[in-house]
Amino acid sequence: MKTDYLIVGSGLSALVFGSLMAKSGKKVQILEAHEHPGGFGHTFTMAKKYKFNAQLHYVWDCGEGHTVNRVLKKLELDKEVTFTRYDPDGFDHMRMPGYSLDIPSESSELIRRLSHLFPQDDDQIRRFILEVQKTSEGIKKLSPPIIPTELFPNIDEVFCAIRYLNSTLQDVFDKFKLPQEAQTLLALQWLDFLLPPNQLSFYAWVILFTGYQQGAFYPTQHFEHVINSLIKVIEENGGEVLLNLEVTNFQITNKSVTGVQAIDRITHQSREFSGETIICNIDPQKAAQIIGVKNFSKKVRQKLNYEYSPSNFMAYCVVKDIDLRDYGFGKWNVFHSGHRDLNQAFYQMYEQHDFSNPSFAITTPSLMTETQPDCPEDCQIIEFLTVANYDYFKQLKDTDDKAYRHKKDEILDSILNVVETHYIPHIQKHLVFKITGSPTTNERYCWCPKGNSYASNLTPHNMGIGRLNYQTSLRNFYFCNASSGYPGFAPTFWTGAILYQRLSGDKILSKS
Structure with missing residues (x-):
């Protein structure tokens, strides 16, 4: 039929x-x-009691009148499918040697926090953040469905967006002469794209960064x-x-x-x-x-x-007899980098397969909502994500399964060592479950060619008008x-x- x-x-x-x-x-x-x-x-269950989402961690555009909310209202699901908002005073916690920055929803507060860290660069910082907001408004006017009558009254924002059509995030950092450490703190969400600043489309970064500023959420x-x-x-x-x-x-x-x-x-x-x-x-x-x-x-x-986006390494872990809130975790994500330069961090991990000084994201789904716990009450889930090269892991998987498993263990051990040093002392003593996924895991369970995490690569070429x-x-x-x-x-x-x-x-x- x-x-x-x-x-x-x-x-x-x-x-x-x-x-x-x-x-x-x-x-x-x-x-x-x-x-x-x-x-x-999709969600999968391990050991008959722990539930993990395949990759999604936090979301945006879920507030009243925004895309997700409008769709759910049309489906009469807006009262059934609800979202808990991350802390607007710091929905992403950026951490690197010598510096820490909690990203707030208000751009004026973000400017203040960055200027406090880099007082000698406060003018460049302010102009950069204002340019980000202006570009964001221009992109909205240019996104389908385009309303021609809205273009001229917002011509400055539209031209601002057009100006950066072929720009990487690094291009714009360089234009505003931001100090390297400020660049890294602002770009530490790079794991949401799995691209470093010198490859990532400025458009893509602006859309996501400002989207989360308007509200970062987790499904209740x-x-x-x-x-x-x-x-x-x-x-x-x-x-x-x-x-x-x-x-x-x-x-x-x-x-x-x-x-x-x-x-x-x-x-x-x-x-x-x-x-x-x-x-x-x-x-x-x-x-x-x-x-x-x-x-x-x-x-x-x-x-x-x-071209496909890079892939990722994922570790799904469960801890017991410990409350992660006591160690600085809550309704936010933590992004860590051992490098001052994220371009260098990406190259080391993605091209050289060296995870001795990793840059990675930490998320704690159990702390985002009180509804329907995804693990037993005396446990909490903590997950880690970083970039990984599909071709490298595919070759290991096909030629030497023992080496493949050893590499996954090596990456997780490296991450856990950093976590023990900087965030949660003795975390490994509290681990009761852990499982890792590589690019080939993505390909097998999510049916994504070459294990890609974000479909086509989010470079300026793939974000342009020929997309x-x-x-x-x-x-x-x-x-x-x-x-x-x-x-x-x-x-x-x-x-x-x-x-x-x-x-x-x-x-x-x-x-x-």
Whole structure:
């Protein structure tokens, strides 16, 4: 039976699109190759009692009237799916040798704190932060749907944004002559991109940095509840989310995609599915290879020629008989760097595979909300994340599994040694569970090619006007994922919702 919208993949943008269409009365069917829906948003259980999210840690754009809130209101989920805000006085705690900075929501307070640390550079700091805010406003005016009448009254902000179209974060640091230590403190969120300042798009950094300033959040009932709530809307409105079905082929007739073939990963039987419209949530490059790149227009083929983002190392740990709040943890993340220069830190870890002086993020999901604990009451979860090179780990995994496991242990030991020295003395005595994930883990469990963490790389080239979007040049076939939109919780909500708008005409994200 042909469905209205056949969706390949169950990542967050697909679930948002699917739930909105299902709620509007359309028949929706989602095929997912994994045993869990949600892509990087999925939750898994270890040792039958500890729950971990695959990668998402904190989110933005969830406040009243913002993207996530608007979507949830449309789905009548805004009272069911709620968010707890991180500490606005310091949602990110930046730490490096000799310096510490808690990032506040108010830009004026951020200027004050930085100027206190670097009094001789207070003018450059103030001008840089004001430029960030101005660029942020310009980017908002230039983001779809563009309202032409809003461009001229905000021409200064628009031109400011256009000025930095091809700039890296390092380019703008250099323009304003910020001291190296101030650069590092401001850029320590680099693990939210897995790119150093000299490669990271200034646009990407501005969007995320100012987004978190407006409100950094964590789901009150954890990420699993968000995913399950979207699926519930789909199923309650006659739709389906089918798991363990890996799409192996797309059916094409006269430049029109009409359906797919899929292998049931449990029974190994082949099945066929058809739809009036096919929505592709799997990686566009991977989909194009299955379909045949020659079937796409030259313009789309050029846009499909993106590089993947770097991947990451992840450690999921559980501590017992210790309260992490006593050691400076709470409703915020901690970002640590042993280097003054994040460009050097990235090179050492990503290119040289040397984690002896790591730069990494620490998050404590158990402390973000009191609802539905993700572990027993006498335990708390603490997680660590840093960058990792897929090609290096893939080679280790394929050639020497013992060396692969040893490298993962070596990275975690290095991180834990830093944590014991600077944050939590004797943490290793309190560890009751630990498991690590590498780039190949991402590829295996989240189905992301080369273990990429953020789809296409967030460099200026990939953030420019030539970035891939939902259009595929094939009839009845649309892309809907992080590479054809933007990565992250709020941006994938936006990606799914904006495609829904374009295909349905229902303007839930209108700027008016």
